[in-house]
Structures are given as structure tokens and as C-alpha cells.
Amino acid sequence: MSIPVEKTSKPKIHPAPDQLGFGQFFTDHMFLMEYSEAKGWHNPRITPYQPLPIDPGACVLHYGQALFEGMKAFSQKNDDVVLFRPQYNCQRLITGATRLCMQAPPADLMLEGIQALVRTDQAWVPKFQGGALYIRPTLIATEAFLGVRPSKNYLFYVILSPVGSYYKEGLNPISIWVEEKYIRAAPGGLGATKAGANYASSLLAAQEAKKKGCAQVLWLDVTHEHIEEVGTMNVFFKIDDQILTPSLNGSILAGGTRDSVIQVLKSWNLPVIERRLSLAEILEAHSQGRLQEAFGTGTAAVISPIGEFQYRDRALIVNGRAIGPLAQKLYKEFTDLQYGEKPDTRQWLMKI
Ligand SMILES: Cc1ncc(COP(=O)(O)O)c(C=O)c1O
CATH class of the missing domain: 3.30.470.10 (Aminotransferase class 4, branched-chain amino acid transferase, N-terminal domain)
Structure with a gap:
């Protein structure tokens, strides 16, 4: 052409x-x-x-x-x-x-x-x-x-x-509001697409979360029981040394960074599991001290550690609000590749 x-x-x-x-x-x-x-x-x-x-x-x-x-x-x-x-x-x-x-x-x-x-x-x-x-x-x-x-x-x-940097926090951990009033997408809807409409429907919740000092919203599904994604990122949790992320159920965006992170984790022989994740099990893991890390993945922010979930009137602190070792290692892996510090063994980069 x-x-x-x-x-x-x-x-x-x-x-x-x-x-x-x-x-x-x-x-x-x-x-x-x-x-x-x-x-x-x-x-x-x-x-x-x-x-x-x-x-x-x-x-x-x-x-x-x-x-x-x-x-x-x-x-x-x-x-x-x-x-x-x-x-x-x-x-x-x-x-x-x-x-x-x-x-x-x-x-x-x-x-x-x-x-x-x-x-x-x-x-x-x-x-x-x-x-x-x-x-x-x-x-x-x-x-x-x-x-x-x-x-x-x-x-x-x-x-x-x-x-x-996408967040003013840079790689520093962000606070996330657990959203129980609004939803972003429902089964059979547009959630798996990057339709402008999805972002219009997300604005009010994001605005209210900002007023509470949170950078993003943790979206739940239509039942308010299961985890979907975080604002403009997919979300991962490390619990009991396993890495968990919600499976692609048709209402979550299939993030390119999510897909890449899963491939990298598998290549490191780390246990990564895609499945339906309930809010209750994340809350329970936190209360029992088993939630080791949480982070978001997306093109804009690459890897964004989550230092705190605000859930109703409680602040659930993750990893002492510090960047976790897994998020740090993934961030380095991706930025080293993107800035040419390490070879592109997976053919993910295209020269212009
Ligand atoms: C709603 C939503 N989820 C997840 C992502 C992450 O997708 P990707 O890794 O392809 O940027 C984005 C960003 O594009 C998004 O807008």
C-alpha cells in the first residue's frame, strides 16, 4: 500500500x-x-x-x-x-x-x-x-x-x-477502591472490547474512587461476588505462592500485557492460574496474611503494584504498601525487553 x-x-x-x-x-x-x-x-x-x-x-x-x-x-x-x-x-x-x-x-x-x-x-x-x-x-x-x-x-x-508514567505514583503502589455499587460490564455485553462505551460507563465510579484517594476501581462482576479487572488494567494476586488472575469470561478485556505476563510467569515455572476469583477468597486470604502481592497489568502502566484495597470502610494493606518482588521482577523483565536491554526471544517486538 x-x-x-x-x-x-x-x-x-x-x-x-x-x-x-x-x-x-x-x-x-x-x-x-x-x-x-x-x-x-x-x-x-x-x-x-x-x-x-x-x-x-x-x-x-x-x-x-x-x-x-x-x-x-x-x-x-x-x-x-x-x-x-x-x-x-x-x-x-x-x-x-x-x-x-x-x-x-x-x-x-x-x-x-x-x-x-x-x-x-x-x-x-x-x-x-x-x-x-x-x-x-x-x-x-x-x-x-x-x-x-x-x-x-x-x-x-x-x-x-x-x-x-501513567500514574503519578510511577511504580509505587497504588490504592484501589473495591466497587460494589456500579458495574463496568455484564455477561453478553461489550466488556471484552475496547468500545468507548465501556469507558463512559466507568467514569462515575472512577470519579468517586478518586475522591476517596484511590487511583482506580476494582471492578466486580454483575453479582458483585467475583473479581473482574482494575480500571484500565487486568489484575493479578499472589496467594500462598500461587499467582491468580480472573479467567477471560467475556466481560473482561483480554489484555495484551496480561497475556504476556502469563507467558513470562509460565516460562519462569511459576504456578499461574486463570480462574473465576471471588472477592470473598481474596478478603479471606488477606485477613489470614496469605495475600502476598497484588498488581495490575496494562499497556499504559505496564505493571502497577497495588498497595491497598479500600473495601467499604476498611483499608486492606498489601505487602506493607511496598512494591512486591514479583511485580518488581516482572516490571524489569518487560522494561528490559522494551528498551533493548535484553534479547527479544519471543519475537514480541517489531521494528518500524
Ligand atoms: C479495561 C481494560 N482492561 C485491561 C487493560 C489492559 O490491556 P492491555 O494490556 O492490552 O493494555 C486495558 C488497557 O488497555 C483496559 O482498558
């Missing part, structure tokens, strides 16, 4: 590493392509970063056919720029599109567009340890009509954001 590049005439000033935070700055360019029934996917192009023209009747604005992905490009110590498991994200977007009755571009087309865009804005990939270029592929329904049915037209676009 040939991708024409229109370069910006007004390059932006690059923010200093300590200003980056997460998702606050965007690079100079974006990738776009459109879908129509007559032409299929067409007009791939890279343009200066700019607002999108969109019809006020576009059905994404009314009926919410919107999906996105999140992945990262890293600058390695030899200055190679690599993407981490980008095929995983492209495939997840395709699976999500089926659930939302959307047309998704074929994975190879998506990947070509992403690679070309990252190459164009390569100078934006942060070079410091902990920094990365966050990649946000987005798929929206653009046909203008009123009435509930799948759109016939779509826009796929990719934007880039240079990022530092």
Missing part, C-alpha cells in the same frame, strides 16, 4: 520529559483511511494532526459505534524504535469490531499505517527510561443517519502521544 505523507508546515515544540504525564500531548501527524461499501478501505494517508470534519448526524455521535486500541512504541538503547506486540492489538480491534457490527481494516493494513505514522513522527518517541510513544488507533462510524442500525461508512485513524 502506498501511503502519501503530507508533512506539517508548523512542527510543534516537543515537551520536556518531566512535563509529559500521560496522553496530554499529540505529535505532528496522524494516519487516516476510510471505508465505504463501494470502495472498501481506501485513501490511506498521513496528514498534519488536525481536527476531523464530521457530520453532526454521524452515527458514532448518537449510537456509539466507537472502538479504540492502545499500544506503545519504545526507543531502544541502540536507537531502534520498536512496537510491542502490535498484531495483538490489531486483532483485538478486529474482534471488537465484529461485536459492534463495525467494519475494521485488515490487520496488515492497520499495521502498515501505524508503522508509517510512527516512522514519520519518530523524533517524538521519548528516549528516557519509562517514556514511550503511546499509539491510539481509533475506529468510528461516520455515516450520517438517525435510526439504530450499523453504519455503512467508517473512519480509521491513528494518533500518537509521547508519554511518561
Whole structure:
């Protein structure tokens, strides 16, 4: 596929590493392509970063056919720029599109567009340890009509954001609110997809958790009895030297980091178990001193130790609010790989 590049005439000033935070700055360019029934996917192009023209009747604005992905490009110590498991994200977007009755571009087309865009804005990939270029592929329904049915037209676009740490805590343990009022997803719903709607439904709980001093919410299932995931991360617990994570039940996002962590733990011959996990057994393990560690996994935060669960009016402290040895070891494993400190034996990195 040939991708024409229109370069910006007004390059932006690059923010200093300590200003980056997460998702606050965007690079100079974006990738776009459109879908129509007559032409299929067409007009791939890279343009200066700019607002999108969109019809006020576009059905994404009314009926919410919107999906996105999140992945990262890293600058390695030899200055190679690599993407981490980008095929995983492209495939997840395709699976999500089926659930939302959307047309998704074929994975190879998506990947070509992403690679070309990252190459164009390569100078934006942060070079410091902990920094990365966050990649946000987005798929929206653009046909203008009123009435509930799948759109016939779509826009796929990719934007880039240079990022530092996701949480202000960095690798320091975060506090998590155990949410018993709201739920994020239910069986048969959209929970396994990265539909924008899932994030809309999560905002109120997250806002209330923040007021209680918590960085994220621990989502329970529709019965409020079982553990699902943590805000924008999957969740792992170490109990009695076993590593437990909720199995993919259709309402949890199948995180790429979760999948990678499971593979790494298995390669270390550590017992990792995917199964339905009840809140009661986590509370019991904590009260008996058997909950050794808890941590979240996700592209944005990589590995995020959990130092405390706020459950009703109690604070359940995990590992004395310190980073546990397993979370620390996993964090090092992933960052060493991503920044080129160790060889990519699993072929998870793709050079741009
Ligand atoms: C709801 C939710 N769960 C889990 C994850 C972790 O997924 P991944 O490891 O692919 O980033 C994310 C982040 O994308 C998320 O938004």
C-alpha cells in the first residue's frame, strides 16, 4: 500500500520529559483511511494532526459505534524504535469490531499505517527510561443517519502521544477502591472490547474512587461476588505462592500485557492460574496474611503494584504498601525487553 505523507508546515515544540504525564500531548501527524461499501478501505494517508470534519448526524455521535486500541512504541538503547506486540492489538480491534457490527481494516493494513505514522513522527518517541510513544488507533462510524442500525461508512485513524508514567505514583503502589455499587460490564455485553462505551460507563465510579484517594476501581462482576479487572488494567494476586488472575469470561478485556505476563510467569515455572476469583477468597486470604502481592497489568502502566484495597470502610494493606518482588521482577523483565536491554526471544517486538 502506498501511503502519501503530507508533512506539517508548523512542527510543534516537543515537551520536556518531566512535563509529559500521560496522553496530554499529540505529535505532528496522524494516519487516516476510510471505508465505504463501494470502495472498501481506501485513501490511506498521513496528514498534519488536525481536527476531523464530521457530520453532526454521524452515527458514532448518537449510537456509539466507537472502538479504540492502545499500544506503545519504545526507543531502544541502540536507537531502534520498536512496537510491542502490535498484531495483538490489531486483532483485538478486529474482534471488537465484529461485536459492534463495525467494519475494521485488515490487520496488515492497520499495521502498515501505524508503522508509517510512527516512522514519520519518530523524533517524538521519548528516549528516557519509562517514556514511550503511546499509539491510539481509533475506529468510528461516520455515516450520517438517525435510526439504530450499523453504519455503512467508517473512519480509521491513528494518533500518537509521547508519554511518561501513567500514574503519578510511577511504580509505587497504588490504592484501589473495591466497587460494589456500579458495574463496568455484564455477561453478553461489550466488556471484552475496547468500545468507548465501556469507558463512559466507568467514569462515575472512577470519579468517586478518586475522591476517596484511590487511583482506580476494582471492578466486580454483575453479582458483585467475583473479581473482574482494575480500571484500565487486568489484575493479578499472589496467594500462598500461587499467582491468580480472573479467567477471560467475556466481560473482561483480554489484555495484551496480561497475556504476556502469563507467558513470562509460565516460562519462569511459576504456578499461574486463570480462574473465576471471588472477592470473598481474596478478603479471606488477606485477613489470614496469605495475600502476598497484588498488581495490575496494562499497556499504559505496564505493571502497577497495588498497595491497598479500600473495601467499604476498611483499608486492606498489601505487602506493607511496598512494591512486591514479583511485580518488581516482572516490571524489569518487560522494561528490559522494551528498551533493548535484553534479547527479544519471543519475537514480541517489531521494528518500524
Ligand atoms: C479495561 C481494560 N482492561 C485491561 C487493560 C489492559 O490491556 P492491555 O494490556 O492490552 O493494555 C486495558 C488497557 O488497555 C483496559 O482498558
